[in-house]
Amino acid sequence: MQPLNPFLSAFFKGTFPAQCTPVHHHILLVPTTEVLLTSRDRESGALFSDLAQTEDFLGSHVLRIPNGNGATPGGKETTSMREHRGKAKQYTTINGRTVIIKDAFVYANKGFKTLNQAQLLHDALWYPDSLEPRSWLIYYISKPLIGTVEELKGESAISKPDSNGVPRAVPSTMDPHSGPVNASVPRKRDIKSFNDLLGNFPMIARQMQPGLERLFKEFNHVFDKPLPPPPSANHIPDPDPDGPISTAVKNVRSGSVGFGSQQENGHLERVLTGSSYLDDEEQIMRGALETAVTAAIDIFQMVDKQQLSLLGATTDLTGPIVERLIERYVAEQLHGEILYPKICALKRPEDLELESKIKQMEFIDISQVGIPIQGGSAGKHELTLRLGRAVEEFRKFGVAGSPQQMMDILLLTLRTVTQFSDVPNNGPPENPNSEKVSPILTINADTLVSLLLVVVIRSQVKNLQARLLYMRHFIFIDDVENGEMGYALSTLEAVLLYLQRDSGSLRKASRRNKKLWQSASNGDLHELQKIMEPARCESPGDYEADQQDALEPWNFTNGIRNGVAQSPTFQSRRLSQVSPLAHVFPFQIQENNENTPPSNEALPPAPPPRRPKTVTMDMRSMSSSSEMSFRSRATTIDSMGSGIEGDTSIERLSQTEDLLGESVLMMAVNNRRPESLRYLLTLEEYYSVQAVLADANNEGTTLFSAAVQLGNKEIIDILLETMDRVDESTRISYLARQDIRGRSAGHYLFNTHWLIPHIGRLIPWRQKDKNGQTPLFALCRSYDHNHYSEMVESGLITATAAQGDGLPLHVDDHVDSKGNTLLHIVNGPHIALRILLRSDANVNATNEKKFTPLMVASKYGRLEMVRVLFGDPRVDIYARELRGLAAVELAKDDEVRNRIDDLVLFSGQPGEDGRITTVVRSFFVEDATIRLVLKSGAPSHDTSFTVTTCRRSLADFEHLAKLLAIENPASWLPIINGMRSPFQIPSKPSRAVLRDIQVRLDGFLKILLSHSTFSTHEMLWEFFLVPDIQADMMEKRSKLKAEARVDRLKEEYEPIEDVKDVEQFVDHARDMVRSVNYATKSVIRRTNALRTVMNDLADAGQIASKNLQPLTFIPATHTQALEAYLDTLTPPTIHPIGALHSTLSSLHSTLIAILLSLSRPTSLISSITASSRSLQRNYASLSRSTRWPLGLLDDTRQRLDREKQDVIRREEGERDELGRELR
CATH class of the missing domain: 1.10.287 (Helix Hairpins)
Structure with missing residues (x-):
């Protein structure tokens, strides 16, 4: 049967094997079967399974290794192979091409049309289907060296079955007969900033650099100008000529040019509305920056036209986009040292007052700012998460480097507060008529102001007044007066104005919240009862005084405006009747609307006339930004006033939450205050059972999960009593609630292991968190637990019973996202033994690093775990990870490695005398040689063994075989010389060859130990019992034994005459x-x-x-x-x-x-x-020799006869020696 790999199938069917002689001097680079069967060449369109049949493809993947190019495994190389590690080495293919191998990669070089590169994955010994089992060394590579790999997609695909259950064929998106798709269209460069533009176009940067440097230098000189020299100075230099910025600054200071006029070059067409309300210093900075931006644009327009054409052809930039990039670039260059610090200094008094008031409102709850919350606790939780993301975005103001970046942050913040946190983004395709959920909320103006108000309070960003001025008056290209930017700035201005003028009720509510939270956190029951049950407090007057605490307009020094405090009655009435945001939303005030009923309540005295605003509202916001008209808007800060704004009623206080979303109950739990929790749970009108079970913080942690994490038994008992008041299904669903990490209360049971027998049947043991860990997995990872074994045993028993199928524990249900099983992480040998014996487990399962449980135990030095795993016959002790290392090679230290070698030794079969001798391990040495570890163990007592360890090289084994052959030439002895070197590719030595050498030498050693002649030979026993042997002494002794053997044959044996x-x-x-x-x-x-x-x-x-x-x-x-x-x-x-094949190969040898x-x-x-x-x-x-007549030449004849007799005697002696040898 032919192999599945097309390359191997075609290679051994062709004539190449006959050309590759000897086999040991050739290496096959074989692309993986998956690549050859599931991809094609992009250029020719041919499948690689077909290309692999061609001689060109086959010959380009066969490396010729000249004799001597690789070191011998016995270490007989002439030069040190350590020098070749990490260096590129060139090899020739069988068809004359060259490839370069460096580290674990092979690169196509001379003779290849495309210079491809592939990774050397792993090596193996391949035996073709023939009677003469010659092994071929193959290295699997990630992709072929010829052609361009293109994965086949969409061919013969199957879609969802139709109504009759028949799969529908999807039309092929790739025609195998069509030519290659031309995907050579160059992609345009993605330019995000002006710095990117200058970096991608160095010619433009070179031409603009002098002008920009001169521009920035002039700007710095204008605002950081040194004092002129005194008149008494010896030398008074002439003043430098004024540049454009200096001229603009002088014009502003002299008032000769009014802002709002259009620039002559026409770049900046927008005029500054209301610039007369800017301070002089602000007008100067604005005019200087505007002039700098205009000058920078002029410098850009003077760049070589050819470069500008290249810019337009290779990017998607247009003129307005480039102007915005230049404006932002100039603002960033001048932001940190000049513009922003000066603006902050100008607005510092206002910002200090605002920051002081914001600081007093940090404990406010979102339900107290007039936001209509729908959906109960779930809706409030979603809103809290949304506001939390907005706060994170708004805090980026602190690192913003330009007004444009601040504007982007503000816009992103507003978009964040109007976007759902969890929106299903991929619905089932088979239901096209289903209603889609929009991720964008439609929010009216007041609600958006309230949301942004919470964001501003919780972010605690500094210098907001300065930032608002910075964004409004120092952006020139974009229209910040209208559109989305204008709406965002108006909203932020409304929030800041409210915080500055009308936030007294929020400060009062913040103080009330803080007082409640502190009393619950500190376990102050008296104060807690005073707040939650004022009717039962001992001093009702104190409570009434606290309720009617005066709200004073704060400033940053003493909290009193002009030294006069306003009455709380007037303050409350002003907040409720006059909206502080009316000037931002002009459509809310209709003076002559006949449909508006007149107000019967007398209005307070009119406030001082305000300056006219420079921002106009987009009137489309009445319809497009709100689903309700301004007459029916929801109750918000502006419409309801103090009725909801700063609500400090007991019902509202009981539902307040801090910045982390922790309720009053959660604060009592997290601060380990069971007395506070017990008291609060008695207030059932505020904390019903359903409310308690629905309580969770921003991370989704429930009260019970928080209590389990803390491990407070008293609090847990209180919560269990509350849970007992609901049915079992509700308790199961409650315990299954997950936080943002995907963990439920069961994932934290290692803190309260004593709960497992009580509530273990209710725990979702198969539930996984975001890391793929189940509650049982979390228990097994708690190594430092004082009762680790007891806890894990209890967890295993409970999890097995919770399966409900009566079968052993399904370990594959408890695998994390990295592929680790319980056997990978468990740290108790008896627990691992229980899992092996009583669970349905894959003992050779690998994680993402291809580590088996045995490898993990070896790496971390868990000796007892290694012993338990070795005792299971299912464990693959020779499995290798991604780098090709086995468990013994991953061992933490030599002690662990030696213990693993002992376990390998005792896993073998002992001899008749009880002794076990094995080549337990082989490894590479830095000098490009190999070493083999021999161990021999013999029983010394009933329960103990004496183990000896030796390290030998291949040359030692060859030397042993040579000496044994000298001493016993007539005995049969397996041949071990002529083995392939594993260092033919020095950067990635062949572990398959190393393993083959180990197996063959182990078989050689076992054959000698069972040999009738050599089993008792002293040299053999010295070889594996004496660590240090002297080869020259052994050779001398063997030669003496050989000579003694010859003498013994002469003396003790008679020659055989009849053969x-x-x-x-x-x-x-x-x-x-x-x-x-x-x-x-x-x-x-x-x-x-x-x-x-x-x-x-x-x-x-x-x-x-x-x-x-x-x-x-x-x-x-x-x-x-x-x-x-x-x-x-x-x-x-x-x-x-494989073991049978190795045994048969040893038998064959x-x-x-x-x-x-x-x-x-x-x-x-x-x-x-x-x-x-x-x-x-x-x-x-x-x-036949006769005598000559007359006695002539008698001496010669006698001499010849003597010579013949000597030859006869010598030949008779040789024949006798051969006869004795034969006997």
């Missing part, structure tokens, strides 16, 4: 082993195919799940079920099929070693046969 039986036996044994070896390779091939199919099935499931997410008509339960099923399909790092050892007797027999034939020839030659 036919031996040869027949060896041939038979070799044939049997060959058949077993062929069967083993066949099983390995099928096992590898099964492992590939398992991985492909998991990948296909993930791709299908991702493509099903846009289908909104699929129920969430179905999606969750699919995700749970896909989790079961994802194989662990070491799964049974053993069979190869046996075949190699069986080839030795055949070689000896061949040598013996050849030696025997040579001896026969020599004997025959010796017997």
Whole structure:
């Protein structure tokens, strides 16, 4: 079966594998299956699944690693690989192109049409479907190096089913046969400020810089001019010529040019209405700023026309927009040191008086300023939240750097107070006729003034009079007299005028509120009863005197205007009969309206005539800004006066709230005053059960939730008594109420764990806050709790019972937004063991960082947790996180790492003597070598083990195999040399190769320990028992043993003369082993195919799940079920099929070693046969030798005979040695 990945399928079906020899010198860069199957090339429009079949694509993703380009795993490199870390390295592809790899990224270089870059995700060893299992090293990359990736969207999409339940096909938004879409239209630059303009167009900045610097220097010189030198000075310089600003200032001071005339250049057409009411200094500053803005615009217009054309072509700016940007830029440059400080100094007396009065109203409640509140407590809570956001916006006045920015803040504040806090912004598409809820409120003028009044009081912003003047008279381009800006300024002016003149009743209400809140917070029952029940107080006269406390017009020095206090009767009557806001809203006063009934009540003496206002109201506000005419406006400050304004009735006082939205009851709870709370709850006419249950502050915290957070048992008991007066369904819904963080009372039960058995059945245990944490999750995270174990145990039992299905606890219901489960966060080993045994938990679940519970326990050094998790066979101890690190590599310190190694050791199978020896871990070293940790444990007593630890390199293992082969040449020994180096890409070494080396060497070690010859060899035991070994001494000893073995063979063994039986036996044994070896390779091939199919099935499931997410008509339960099923399909790092493949591969290497050892007797027999034939020839030659006549050459003949006899003896000795070796 072909793999799911199109690249791998096409590569191993083609001719490239035959060209890539040897395999260890090539690396495959494989794009992920998801990218190849779900994307196409933007330029050609071809699918990447088709492009992956081409030779050009395949060859461009195969790297050729020359011999010696990567360090050997045993550390035999000639140069230090540490130098290559973090540096770019160039590689050649099999088709002659080059790529550059730096850190974890690969960059296309020479030979590629597009210089793409991709991330190296992870590596793996790939075994193709063949009888010869050769492993290929592949690195998965995030996207191909050829082409431009474009994700397929909208093709074969499925929409919501129709009425018959048949899914409707959505028309494809992308034609696969069409050409690529031309998306190369350049986007215009987004210019938000004049600084952005100067930064994006340096030529314009260069041309304007001298003029702007000269302009700002002249402005500073005009207002910070030093004194002229005295007449007695030795040198009096000539005065500098006047610039435009100096000329304008002189004209203002001389009165030669009146404000309101149009400028000659026509830039600023708006005239200043009512400028005669400005002070002289204000007129001077305004004229100077206006001239500076005009001059700056002139400087901009003198810029090169080519640059202005470029500006217009590459941005959306127009002439008026640029003028506004220049005006704002000039104002910002002159704001901090000259303009604003001088304006604040001019308005400081008025601002001090205003700030003093505002300070006295900080305890006012929103219900006491004449705002009609609809919707009861819920409506008031929504209004409070809305005003809170407006206050945050209004406080930005303190950091505003120009009048334009102040105006923006004011407009945004007014928009905020007229906008709902929670508006559904996406309704169901299948109900188009449903009524839409507008997020914008329609508010009449008086209500808007009242709302802004609360915002001003609660924000405590300084210098409001100066800011109002600043916004009204120092903005020139925009029309601040009309439209939205004019309306906003008029509203703010009305608020400030009211605060300055007619806010006495609000100050009185603020004092009353403060007195009530302090008495409730301090537990002063006498004072509290005096306020809430004046009829029962001991001194009624004190209460009456307090109720009729005089309201005096305050100033910032002594609170008395002109030293004369006005009577409270006159003050109250003036507030109720004459509206202080009438001059702002002229349509509210109709002198000659015949429909208006005459007032029978005598009006107070008319106040002094006011100066005519320079602001005119937009008359459309009578209809467009109000749903009611001015005759039927709601009761507000202006219309009702002191009847509601500053209402201090007991009913109103009982419902007051502070800036945080805390009621009187909440203050008693937060200040741990059970006596105050108990007394207030007895006033049922003001605090009914429904009112108590509906009470919440601005954060949505209920009384019971606040009490639980404080952990005050007496207050909790009082509230539980109140809750017992309602039915169980109401209590359940009350306990499920969430605050702005999404937390209910159950999320704070760690403060009152003793409540869990009592109200645990009412707690919504599956309810999640904004962080995705459930109440049970919060309990498990309370590590510093004194009764942690008892609390969590109780929570687990109660949460399991609350499920109501009789099944074990569903741990997947308690996963936070970061993917952490209860096993990730729990800190008790016995609790974790309970979850593992009695809950439905995914023990290998990963969080957003791909950390499993075992990794978290290892990282934070929770040894007992690590031990418990290791005891569960479902735990994947070799799982890796995003960076490729396993649990042991994430360990907090060496102690934790060593303990994990011990647990890995004891997870293996002991031998017959009870000893366990394993290669528990492998890791990279900074010098680009690897180390393998060997551990061996033997039982010393009934309950204890003696463990030894050694660290060995691959060269040590190879050296051991070499020495064992020297000492025992006839024994079979697995081959471990020739392994691939994991450092062929130094910036991202292959952990798959490292893991393969560890598995193979662990198998090699286990084979030796079970070997009939080497299991008792002293060198082998020294290898894993002695930490420090000396390789040269071991080699000398092995050579001496080899020589002693040869001598022992000569002395103790007789040579075999008849080798036919031996040869027949060896041939038979070799044939049997060959058949077993062929069967083993066949099983390995099928096992590898099964492992590939398992991985492909998991990948296909993930791709299908991702493509099903846009289908909104699929129920969430179905999606969750699919995700749970896909989790079961994802194989662990070491799964049974993979372990079987490794075991079979180890068996295959053993069979190869046996075949190699069986080839030795055949070689000896061949040598013996050849030696025997040579001896026969020599004997025959010796017997045929005759004597020469007359005794000629006898010496030569004898010498030749002796030589032949020596050869015969030597060959007989060699044959005997071979015979003894064969025996």
